[in-house]
Amino acid sequence: MxxxxxxxxxxxxxxxxxxxxxxxxxxxxxxxxxxxxxxxxxxxxxxxxxxxxxxxxxxxxxxxxxxxxxxxxxxxxxxxxxxxxxxxxxxxxxxxxxxxxxxxxxxxxxxxxxxxxxxxxxxxxxxxxxxxxxxxxxxxxxxxxxxxxxxxxxxxxxxxxxxxxxxxxxxTAEAHDQLVSEISHVPHVLAANLVNTAAHQLAHDPVGLNAAAGGFKSTTRIAGADPTMWTAIMMSNADAISTQLDTYIEQLEQIKQAIKTQDQDAIYQFFDRAQTTRQRLESKGDLQ
Amino acid sequence: MxxxxxxxxxxxxxxxxxxxxxxxxxxxxxxxxxxxxxxxxxxxxxxxxxxxxxxxxxxxxxxxxxxxxxxxxxxxxxxxxxxxxxxxxxxxxxxxxxxxxxxxxxxxxxxxxxxxxxxxxxxxxxxxxxxxxxxxxxxxxxxxxxxxxxxxxxxxxxxxxxxxxxxxxxxTAEAHDQLVSEISHVPHVLAANLVNTAAHQLAHDPVGLNAAAGGFKSTTRIAGADPTMWTAIMMSNADAISTQLDTYIEQLEQIKQAIKTQDQDAIYQFFDRAQTTRQRLESKGDLQ
Structure with missing residues (x-):
C-alpha cells in the first residue's frame, strides 16, 4: 500500500x-x-x-x-x-x-x-x-x-x-524556467495586455466586445486565469520573462514600422514565417 | 426568382x-x-x-x-x-x-x-x-x-x-476600421509575432514547441492563417493598426517594468483587470 x-x-x-x-x-x-x-x-x-x-x-x-x-x-x-x-x-x-x-x-x-x-x-x-x-x-x-x-x-x-x-x-531548472517563460508566461502577459488595451479603447463602444470573433477570443482565452497564481509566477520568474518581453517588444516595433510604412514584402514575410512555424506546431500535437 | x-x-x-x-x-x-x-x-x-x-x-x-x-x-x-x-x-x-x-x-x-x-x-x-x-x-x-x-x-x-x-x-466605415483593428487585426499581429519570437528562441530546443500547452496553442492559433490575406488587411488598415500597436507597446512596457522590478501590486492589478474584462466577454458570447 x-x-x-x-x-x-x-x-x-x-x-x-x-x-x-x-x-x-x-x-x-x-x-x-x-x-x-x-x-x-x-x-x-x-x-x-x-x-x-x-x-x-x-x-x-x-x-x-x-x-x-x-x-x-x-x-x-x-x-x-x-x-x-x-x-x-x-x-x-x-x-x-x-x-x-x-x-x-x-x-x-x-x-x-x-x-x-x-x-x-x-x-x-x-x-x-x-x-x-x-x-x-x-x-x-x-x-x-x-x-x-x-x-x-x-x-x-x-x-x-x-x-x-x-x-x-x-x-535543468534554468532551462525549464526559460522555456516556460517563452511558451506560457510571456503569452499570458501578452493576452492580458491585449484584453486590458482593448477594454480601455472599447469602453466607449458597447458593440465592440460583443463583436469580437474567434481570433480575439482564442487569443485572449488565457487572460481569464487566476490573477493570484499568475502574479506569483511573474514574481518567481521575473528575469526570464522581462528579458523575453524585451525581445518581443523589439520585434513588434519592427513589424509595426513595416505596417506604418506599408512595406508589403516585409509584412508578407512576417505572416508567412508565422504560418509555417504555427503549422509545424499543429502537426506535433493536438490543439487545445 | x-x-x-x-x-x-x-x-x-x-x-x-x-x-x-x-x-x-x-x-x-x-x-x-x-x-x-x-x-x-x-x-x-x-x-x-x-x-x-x-x-x-x-x-x-x-x-x-x-x-x-x-x-x-x-x-x-x-x-x-x-x-x-x-x-x-x-x-x-x-x-x-x-x-x-x-x-x-x-x-x-x-x-x-x-x-x-x-x-x-x-x-x-x-x-x-x-x-x-x-x-x-x-x-x-x-x-x-x-x-x-x-x-x-x-x-x-x-x-x-x-x-x-x-x-x-x-x-461608419471609420468606426468599423478602428474596431476591427482592435479586436482582429492587432491580435493577429501579436499572435504572429509571438510565434516568430518563440520560433527563433526555441530553435535550439527541440523539446520546446512540443511542450507548448494550451496557453501557447490557443494564443497563437490565428497565426496559422493565410499570409496573403493578412498582408492585404494590414495594407488597407495601416493607420489604425500601427496607432493601436503604439498603445499596446506602451502598456506592455509598463507591465514589463513592473515584472522586472517585481512590483507585486501592479502585477496583480494588471491580471485582475484582464480577468474581469475577459469574463465579461465570455458571458456575452460563445467561446470559439
Whole structure:
C-alpha cells in the first residue's frame, strides 16, 4: 500500500489525484487544502481518501506532492525539514517555475530526503479542485528536474501517473524556467495586455466586445486565469520573462514600422514565417 | 426568382452561398472565382448553380456580393461602373476594412447603383471554398456601412441570410476600421509575432514547441492563417493598426517594468483587470 500526500487540491493537485486513482496499485491519498468546500467535494467524489495537514500527515507518506503556488511550496519545503519523514519518501512539487524551488529544497536534501522538481505542462483558464479532471494531462509533457531522487523513485512516480500517458522530459531548472517563460508566461502577459488595451479603447463602444470573433477570443482565452497564481509566477520568474518581453517588444516595433510604412514584402514575410512555424506546431500535437 | 452573384468563393463567399441555400426564397447563385478546383467542387455540392465572371454575369444579378480581398474589391467596383446593371440591383462586399471600399464605391453610387458596405465578423485559421460551412457565421455580428442602399434592399439582404441568425450592426466605415483593428487585426499581429519570437528562441530546443500547452496553442492559433490575406488587411488598415500597436507597446512596457522590478501590486492589478474584462466577454458570447 502506497500512501500519497497531496498538498494543494487545486486544478493540478486534484487532477493528479484523479489520475492516480486509475492506477493498478493500491494507494491511499491524503489531501491537504485549506478550502473546506473543495476538500469535502473531493472526499465525496472519492478522489481523496482522507483529509490531513502537511505537517501531521507527512510522516505517513511514501510520496509527498506539493501542489500549491511556488511561494507556498518554498515555505513547505522549510516546514518539512522539521518533520521526521519515512526514510524512502519522495518529495516532489508541481510548481510553475523551478529555480527557486530547487534552491529552497536544498536543506531538505542535505538531511537525506529525496527531492525531485516537477512540472506537468497542462493548464486551463479554469482553476480549483472542482475543475480538475483525470484527462487534464493526457499526452502532455511532464518536466522533471533532478534533485536527490533515486531511479527507482522516478520509476514508481511515473508508474503511478501512467494513466495520463505523459511525456517525461528531464531538464535543468534554468532551462525549464526559460522555456516556460517563452511558451506560457510571456503569452499570458501578452493576452492580458491585449484584453486590458482593448477594454480601455472599447469602453466607449458597447458593440465592440460583443463583436469580437474567434481570433480575439482564442487569443485572449488565457487572460481569464487566476490573477493570484499568475502574479506569483511573474514574481518567481521575473528575469526570464522581462528579458523575453524585451525581445518581443523589439520585434513588434519592427513589424509595426513595416505596417506604418506599408512595406508589403516585409509584412508578407512576417505572416508567412508565422504560418509555417504555427503549422509545424499543429502537426506535433493536438490543439487545445 | 432572385439571382445572386458572388465574386470570390473563399471561406466567406462560399459560406454565404451555403447560408443562402437554406433560404425559403427561390434563388440562383452564380459563382465567380479563378480557382477551377474550388468552383467545380461548389458546383458538384450544389452550393452554386452556375459559374460565371463578374463582368459577364453582373447584368443578370439582383444582388452582387464582392467577397475577395479588399484590393480586389476596389478594382471590381471600378469594373462594375462599365457594366449596365439591373436598375434595382444591390452591390455589397465583405471586405475586412471599409474606409477604402466605401471610397472606391463612390463612382458606382454616383451612377445611381445601390451600394452597401458589409463585413461578417467570422473567420477561421482555415481558408478557401472547401473550408466554408453553413454555420460559420452563426450568431456573429454582421457590420453594415450605409452607402446608397434602400431600406427594402437591406431587408431583403438580411432575409436571404436569415438562417445564420446574424446580429446586424450599422456603423461608419471609420468606426468599423478602428474596431476591427482592435479586436482582429492587432491580435493577429501579436499572435504572429509571438510565434516568430518563440520560433527563433526555441530553435535550439527541440523539446520546446512540443511542450507548448494550451496557453501557447490557443494564443497563437490565428497565426496559422493565410499570409496573403493578412498582408492585404494590414495594407488597407495601416493607420489604425500601427496607432493601436503604439498603445499596446506602451502598456506592455509598463507591465514589463513592473515584472522586472517585481512590483507585486501592479502585477496583480494588471491580471485582475484582464480577468474581469475577459469574463465579461465570455458571458456575452460563445467561446470559439
Amino acid at each position: 502506497t500512501t500519497v500526500l497531496i498538498s494543494g487540491l487545486g486544478l493540478i493537485g486534484s487532477s493528479l489525484a484523479r489520475v492516480m486513482r486509475q492506477s493498478d496499485e493500491p494507494i491511499t491519498i491524503i489531501g491537504d487544502d485549506p478550502n473546506d468546500d473543495t476538500s469535502q467535494f473531493l472526499l465525496d467524489q472519492q478522489v481523496i481518501d482522507e483529509r490531513g495537514t502537511l505537517v501531521n500527515a507527512a510522516k505517513r507518506a511514501d510520496l509527498i506532492i506539493l501542489a500549491g503556488p511556488v511561494s507556498v511550496i518554498v515555505n513547505q519545503l522549510q516546514q518539512l525539514t522539521q518533520v521526521t519523514l519515512k526514510p524512502d519518501v519522495l518529495v516532489t512539487d508541481v510548481g510553475s517555475t523551478k529555480t527557486q524551488v530547487m534552491q529552497a529544497s536544498k536543506t531538505l536534501q542535505h538531511r537525506g530526503i529525496a527531492f525531485m522538481g516537477g512540472h506537468p505542462m497542462a493548464g486551463s483558464h479554469e482553476s480549483g479542485g472542482r475543475a480538475g479532471r483525470q484527462n487534464l494531462f493526457n499526452g502532455a509533457t511532464y518536466f522533471l528536474v533532478n534533485g536527490s531522487q533515486t531511479a527507482t523513485q522516478v520509476e514508481r512516480f511515473e508508474h503511478l501517473l501512467q494513466a495520463a500517458q505523459l511525456s517525461w522530459v528531464t531538464v | 432572385t439571382t445572386v452573384l458572388i465574386s470570390g468563393l473563399g471561406l466567406i463567399g462560399s459560406s454565404l452561398a451555403r447560408v443562402m441555400r437554406q433560404s425559403d426564397e427561390p434563388i440562383t447563385i452564380i459563382g465567380d472565382d479563378p480557382n477551377d478546383d474550388t468552383s467545380q467542387f461548389l458546383l458538384d455540392q450544389q452550393v452554386i448553380d452556375e459559374r460565371g465572371t463578374l463582368v459577364n454575369a453582373a447584368k443578370r444579378a439582383d444582388l452582387i456580393i464582392l467577397a475577395g480581398p479588399v484590393s480586389v474589391i476596389v478594382n471590381q467596383l471600378q469594373q462594375l461602373t462599365q457594366v449596365t446593371l439591373k436598375p434595382d440591383v444591390l452591390v455589397t462586399d465583405v471586405g475586412s476594412t471599409k474606409t477604402q471600399v466605401m471610397q472606391a464605391s463612390k463612382t458606382l453610387q454616383h451612377r445611381g447603383i445601390a451600394f452597401m458596405g458589409g463585413h461578417p465578423m467570422a473567420g477561421s485559421h482555415e481558408s478557401g471554398g472547401r473550408a466554408g460551412r453553413q454555420n460559420l457565421f452563426n450568431g456573429a455580428t454582421y457590420f453594415l456601412v450605409n452607402g446608397s442602399q434602400t431600406a427594402t434592399q437591406v431587408e431583403r439582404f438580411e432575409h436571404l441570410l436569415q438562417a445564420a441568425q446574424l446580429s446586424w450592426v450599422t456603423v
